[in-house]
Amino acid sequence: MRKxxxxxxxxxxxELKRRTEEAWxxxxxxxxxxxTGSCKDEVRANxxxxxxxxxxxxxxxxxxxxxxxxACLDAWSLILHSFNVTPDRWxxxxxxxxxxxxxxxxxxxxxxxxxxxxxFTYFTAEEQECNGFLELVSExxxxxxxxxxxxxxxxxxxxKATAS
Amino acid sequence: xxxxxxxxxxxxxRRVDGAIVNRDFRDAIHGSGGSQKAYPKAVIAETKELFGCxxxxxxxxxxxxxxxxxxxPEAAQKAYMASEIRxxxxxxxxxxxxCDNPDEVDRKIVSTxxxxxxxxxxxxxx
Numbered sequence: 207m208r209k210x211x212x213x214x215x216x217x218x219x220x221e222l223k224r225r226t227e228e229a230w231x232x233x234x235x236x237x238x239x240x241x242t243g244s245c246k247d248e249v250r251a252n253x254x255x256x257x258x259x260x261x262x263x264x265x266x267x268x269x270x271x272x273x274x275x276x277a278c279l280d281a282w283s284l285i286l287h288s289f290n291v292t293p294d295r296w297x298x299x300x301x302x303x304x305x306x307x308x309x310x311x312x313x314x315x316x317x318x319x320x321x322x323x324x325x326f327t328y329f330t331a332e333e334q335e336c337n338g339f340l341e342l343v344s345e346x347x348x349x350x351x352x353x354x355x356x357x358x359x360x361x362x363x364x365x366k367a368t369a370s
Numbered sequence: 371x372x373x374x375x376x377x378x379x380x381x382x383x384r385r386v387d388g389a390i391v392n393r394d395f396r397d398a399i400h401g402s403g404g405s406q407k408a409y410p411k412a413v414i415a416e417t418k419e420l421f422g423c424x425x426x427x428x429x430x431x432x433x434x435x436x437x438x439x440x441x442x443p444e445a446a447q448k449a450y451m452a453s454e455i456r457x458x459x460x461x462x463x464x465x466x467x468x469c470d471n472p473d474e475v476d477r478k479i480v481s482t483x484x485x486x487x488x489x490x491x492x493x494x495x496x
Contacts, residue, residue, distance in 0.1 A: 232407065236414050238424055277410030279417070279425055279450075280392070281437030287396075287409055295406055317437045324438070328389055 212293040222262045225296065229269035236276040267303035275311050281321035282329070284308075289318075290338040301342055302349055388439065388451050395454040398461040399479055408476045412483040416457070419487035420449045420494070449494055457486035 217225065230245040241248075249265040250256055274288040289308075291301040308314045325334055384390070399408050417425050426436065434441040439450065460482050466475055 232411070236424070238418070273407075274410055276425060277413050278437055279413050280439055283409065283413075287406060297406065313436065320437045333393065 213296065213298065216299050217296070219259060219262070222259065222266065226262050226266040226269065229266055229273060233269045233273045233276070236273055263300055263303055264307075267300050267307040270297065270300075270304050271307035271311065271314075275308065275314065275317070278317060280324065281317045282324040283321070284318055285321040285325050285336050285339050289342055290336050291342055292338045302346065305342060305346065388447055391451045391454050391458075395458045395461075398458045402461050402464070402466050402479055403472070403475045404479045405472045405476050408479045411476060411480045412457070415480050415484040416450070416453050416487040419484055420453055420491055421446070421496075445495075449490065452493070453483075453487045453490040456490055457483045460486050 226249065227245045230241070230248065234241045246256065249261065253261045253265040253268070255261050274284065278284060289301070289305060291298050291304075297304060308318075325336065395412075396409060399412060402408075404412075414425065417423070417428060421428050423431070428434070428442070428446065429436045432443050432446060434443075439447060461479065464478065464482050466478060
């Protein structure tokens with residue numbers, strides 16, 4: 207198995223654009239749809255000025271969020287995989303935008319809650335490792351000034367207690 | 371492999387269900403060096419091969435609740451189980467050393483999963 211190193215520096219704009227293009231392609235493939243325009247057209251139309259880094263970050267986060275939503279066979283996979291972000295992952299630096307874009311989806315929050323319930327009901331303690339997710343949610347409280355997700359502290363602890 | 375002589379296999383004892391099959395499938399993907407997108411891509415690929423539709427469409431058309439495969443019809447859950455068992459074994463036999471970059475590893479994982487699902491589909495009644 208390959209060991210991934212923690213990334214030393216933030217993505218440079220060319221990598222950010224390449225990742226966005228790939229995420230856009232993955233998203234269209236997941237829908238089984240052929241894109242009618244180009245990635246750039248879609249980013250420009252929905253996220254703004256292509257010269258700004260923030261535009262590409264928002265676009266990448268949105269495409270990634272919709273892709274992981276489209277692939278959500280089991281809600282727990284959002285907790286254990288999609289949002290169990292660690293510093294060695296390339297998407298670590300956009301984790302908050304990624305998470306917030308997912309919350310914007312109509313059933314995003316519901317799926318996250320369902321995922322936690324599944325995790326702490328059907329998985330063994332060893333299989334429940336989701337520190338990356340819990341840290342992300344905790345950081346979200348700092349970032350947004352309140353527990354918008356309603357998942358911090360009380361619920362995971364309560365679910366863990368119930369499951370043990 | 372001779373099952374009766376493999377102590378590691380014989381020591382595992384609990385009722386096997388879809389969750390355990392899926393855990394082994396995820397472990398195989400992780401063990402192959404797949405990125406965080408390898409598993410969701412594999413799920414999308416196997417769903418298309420097994421059912422000829424997207425995941426959302428599968429949930430909607432069968433009256434299931436997205437995010438909970440236990441709400442899918444039994445036949446669909448069995449299809450995922452059969453496909454994931456096959457894919458797990460195929461991934462275990464696949465060499466990934468010749469892959470130069472993580473994207474290539476992911477592509478190989480997805481193509482192996484897709485091929486396993488394609489073979490599984492031949493057994494299915496639909």
